[in-house]
Amino acid sequence: MATLKSISALFVFLLLISCSSASHGKRIRDRRPCKRLVFYFHDILYNGKNAKNATAAIVAAPSWGNRTILAGQDHFGDVVVFDDPITLDNNLHSTHVGRAQGFYVYDRKEIFTSWLAFSFVFNSTDHKGSISFAGADPIMNKTRDISVIGGTGDFFMARGIATLMTDAFEGEVYFRLRVDIKLYECW
Amino acid sequence: MATLKSISALFVFLLLISCSSASHGKRIRDRRPCKRLVFYFHDILYNGKNAKNATAAIVAAPSWGNRTILAGQDHFGDVVVFDDPITLDNNLHSTHVGRAQGFYVYDRKEIFTSWLAFSFVFNSTDHKGSISFAGADPIMNKTRDISVIGGTGDFFMARGIATLMTDAFEGEVYFRLRVDIKLYECW
Amino acid sequence: MATLKSISALFVFLLLISCSSASHGKRIRDRRPCKRLVFYFHDILYNGKNAKNATAAIVAAPSWGNRTILAGQDHFGDVVVFDDPITLDNNLHSTHVGRAQGFYVYDRKEIFTSWLAFSFVFNSTDHKGSISFAGADPIMNKTRDISVIGGTGDFFMARGIATLMTDAFEGEVYFRLRVDIKLYECW
Numbered sequence: 001m002a003t004l005k006s007i008s009a010l011f012v013f014l015l016l017i018s019c020s021s022a023s024h025g026k027r028i029r030d031r032r033p034c035k036r037l038v039f040y041f042h043d044i045l046y047n048g049k050n051a052k053n054a055t056a057a058i059v060a061a062p063s064w065g066n067r068t069i070l071a072g073q074d075h076f077g078d079v080v081v082f083d084d085p086i087t088l089d090n091n092l093h094s095t096h097v098g099r100a101q102g103f104y105v106y107d108r109k110e111i112f113t114s115w116l117a118f119s120f121v122f123n124s125t126d127h128k129g130s131i132s133f134a135g136a137d138p139i140m141n142k143t144r145d146i147s148v149i150g151g152t153g154d155f156f157m158a159r160g161i162a163t164l165m166t167d168a169f170e171g172e173v174y175f176r177l178r179v180d181i182k183l184y185e186c187w
Numbered sequence: 188m189a190t191l192k193s194i195s196a197l198f199v200f201l202l203l204i205s206c207s208s209a210s211h212g213k214r215i216r217d218r219r220p221c222k223r224l225v226f227y228f229h230d231i232l233y234n235g236k237n238a239k240n241a242t243a244a245i246v247a248a249p250s251w252g253n254r255t256i257l258a259g260q261d262h263f264g265d266v267v268v269f270d271d272p273i274t275l276d277n278n279l280h281s282t283h284v285g286r287a288q289g290f291y292v293y294d295r296k297e298i299f300t301s302w303l304a305f306s307f308v309f310n311s312t313d314h315k316g317s318i319s320f321a322g323a324d325p326i327m328n329k330t331r332d333i334s335v336i337g338g339t340g341d342f343f344m345a346r347g348i349a350t351l352m353t354d355a356f357e358g359e360v361y362f363r364l365r366v367d368i369k370l371y372e373c374w
Numbered sequence: 375m376a377t378l379k380s381i382s383a384l385f386v387f388l389l390l391i392s393c394s395s396a397s398h399g400k401r402i403r404d405r406r407p408c409k410r411l412v413f414y415f416h417d418i419l420y421n422g423k424n425a426k427n428a429t430a431a432i433v434a435a436p437s438w439g440n441r442t443i444l445a446g447q448d449h450f451g452d453v454v455v456f457d458d459p460i461t462l463d464n465n466l467h468s469t470h471v472g473r474a475q476g477f478y479v480y481d482r483k484e485i486f487t488s489w490l491a492f493s494f495v496f497n498s499t500d501h502k503g504s505i506s507f508a509g510a511d512p513i514m515n516k517t518r519d520i521s522v523i524g525g526t527g528d529f530f531m532a533r534g535i536a537t538l539m540t541d542a543f544e545g546e547v548y549f550r551l552r553v554d555i556k557l558y559e560c561w
Contacts, residue, residue: 029561031530046249059264059292060247060434060453062420063441067250077433077455079247079477081264083295101294101323102302103266105433107475108457115476117304117491119323132322132334134523135506136475136493147506147524149321150334152348156218157371161526184531184561187216187371233436246451246479247434254437266434268451270482288481288510289489290453304491306510319509319521336508337521339535343405344558374403374558 033160034186039120039179040167041084041100042092045070047173056082059103070172074113075106086120090167090176098122104137112139116146120179122154129153131181133162148183159185220347221373226307227354228271228287229279229363232257237360243269246290257359261300262293273307277354277363285309291324299326303333307366309341316340318368320349335370346372407534408560413494414541415458415474416466416550419444424547430456433477444546448487449480460494464541464550472496478511486513490520494553496528503527505555507536522557533559 046054048068058067060079065071071078081103085096102118117134130153135146143165151158160183168176233241235255245254247266252258258265268290272283289305304321317340322333330352338345347370355363420428422442432441434453439445445452455477459470476492493506504527509520517539525532534557542550 029531031561048250057249057264059249059266062431062433062455063422076457077431079266079433079453079455081249081266081292081294083263083300099295101300103292103294105455105477107455107477108473113457113475115491115493117302117321119302119321121323121325130323130332132336134321134491134493134508135526136495136504138495145504145526147526149336149506149523150346152322152332152334156348157216157346159524159531161530187218235437244436244451246436246453266453268436268453268479268481270450270487286482288487290479290481304489304508306489306508308510308512317510317519319523321508336523337533339509339519339521343535344403344533374405 029184031184033182033184035158035160035181035183037181037183039086039088039097039181040090040176041086041120041179042174042176043082043084044174045080045172050173055084056080070106073109074111076109078106080104080106082118086122090178092176097124097126102133113137114139127154129155131155131158137164139166148181151183155183157185157187158183216371218371220369220371222345222347222368222370224368224370226273226275226284226366226368227277227363228273228307228366229361230269230271231361232267232359234360242271243267257293260296261298263296265293267291267293269305273309277365279363284311284313289320300324301326314341316342318342318345324351326353335368338370342370344372344374345370403558405558407556407558409532409534409555409557411555413460413462413471413553413555414464414550415460415494415553416548417456417458418548419454419546421547429458430454444480447483448485450483452480454478454480456492460496464552466550471498471500476507487511488513501528503529505529505532511538513540522555525557529557531559531561532557 044053044055046057059081061071062077084100086098087094099121104114104116107115114137116137119130119132121130132150134149138144143163145161148160163180165178167178231240231242233244246268248258249264271287273285274281286308291301291303294302301324303324306317306319308317319337320333321336325331330350332348335347350367352365354365418427418429420431433455435445436451458474460472461468473495478488478490481489488511490511491508493504495504506524508523512518517537519535522534537554539552541552
């Protein structure tokens with residue numbers, strides 16, 4: 001019985017360790033995504049002539065800028081609101097599976113850099129719900145990571161990382177981003 | 188003793204499972220809120236004549252818009268900054284229990300849709316601290332979910348979902364939102 | 375053997391409790407930071423004359439404001455985009471260890487209050503990656519907390535609280551914030 005008691009004590013001790021480690025911020029967490037999704041979205045910026053096709057518009061600019069041409073100094077200070085179609089491949093004319101909605105800000109004078117906050121909004125048989133993103137986007141890097149800060153519906157309480165890649169860039173009117181979404185918290 | 192050893196091995200094994208499942212993104216999580224709060228907030232948009240009462244103002248607009256009248260094309264591109272009173276019921280003249288501060292962007296040309304980022308700021312005997320929100324708000328839906336992306340003070344490290352409902356809408360000047368906050372991570 | 379079985383049952387029961395408590399939002403969590411970092415960042419606002427040194431610019435303003443002078447009514451409605459140097463101490467001329475990029479909005483008429491969303495972007499031998507922040511900033515309080523809503527690279531999936539303190543304020547052109555970052559979720 002002495003042996004049994006000591007085993008009992010050992011297990012209670014191990015359980016306590018287990019519990020406390022599980023609740024501490026420093027615990028080892030699994031860096032394999034619990035969900036992974038890849039999408040493309042397409043941004044056509046309003047330039048005064050393409051009102052019909054445009055999916056984005058400059059809505060604010062620094063005092064040296066205006067709202068139909070991206071400002072000098074690497075567009076520093078331009079704020080762009082967008083409602084861009086999402087596709088599964090890199091073809092603008094493929095089925096739109098959702099909308100990327102939000103805004104970006106060009107935020108550096110020496111190089112193209114932006115700060116983004118937007119949501120992917122889905123309402124199809126495949127996905128219902130939204131995924132929200134925020135973070136710095138150093139556009140000139142081949143890939144860059146932003147944060148998945150929340151989700152709703154099928155993506156309830158999601159957190160993770162999205163890796164952005166500029167898949168195409170045509171002058172100052174059109175760009176296409178590939179978004180590789182890796183969720184590490186799924187509920 | 189052989190039996191005891193095998194039991195020991197079994198428990199250590201179970202503990203490891205317990206730990207690893209607890210640290211993996213896919214673990215079953217509890218979808219009952221750990222805290223639930225319902226508030227109303229009231230947005231009075233500046234229209235050039237109501238400076239005294241206005242709690243919100245258009246601060247950016249697309250090139251076809253201005254800052255005293257919401258733009259055509261479903262207000263696409265209008266950016267509104269607000270500092271709105273929060274009440275416990277749907278009466279604007281009830282005690283103000285906090286302020287809803289932040290901004291929203293109208294982000295679609297075909298239908299009213301917005302993207303929101305704001306905080307509820309409390310400094311009363313009931314609540315001290317803040318709750319921050321972000322997400323897409325398809326205004327025309329009866330209810331829509333946005334993400335609780337963080338909190339401070341009484342809402343330290345909070346995460347969750349807020350269900351918005353337009354409780355009243357008067358022309359382009361006043362609207363009232365009911366916000367049903369469900370926190371799923373409480374510290 | 376009956377004793378062994380009952381011990382087994384007890385431990386399985388304890389394990390279940392351990393697992394379920396670990397997955398419930400209400401579990402006791404550790405409020406000691408798993409990582410702590412202190413930085414300063416420096417904001418020099420464009421005023422029409424300091425184009426060379428400015429690190430921030432007003433890009434949107436209410437109808438009664440403009441983009442070279444902060445608006446009346448406590449700057450309500452001014453939106454400022456910034457790309458500010460980060461230093462380890464309070465000297466603007468110290469080594470820049472990263473950039474603070476994003477925007478803030480003045481959002482109250484009666485008192486100086488702002489709402490911030492930005493990222494710290496690091497690319498040095500010490501830190502690679504980014505930390506993103508959002509929240510209400512009641513500027514006139516000595517210290518105020520905002521949320522760390524995500525991170526990338528060295529700060530993969532970070533969450534936490536950042537305590538802001540205005541370390542210097544010179545007219546309407548320069549301010550310096552001390553940012554005490556406490557992460558409570560580290561991966």
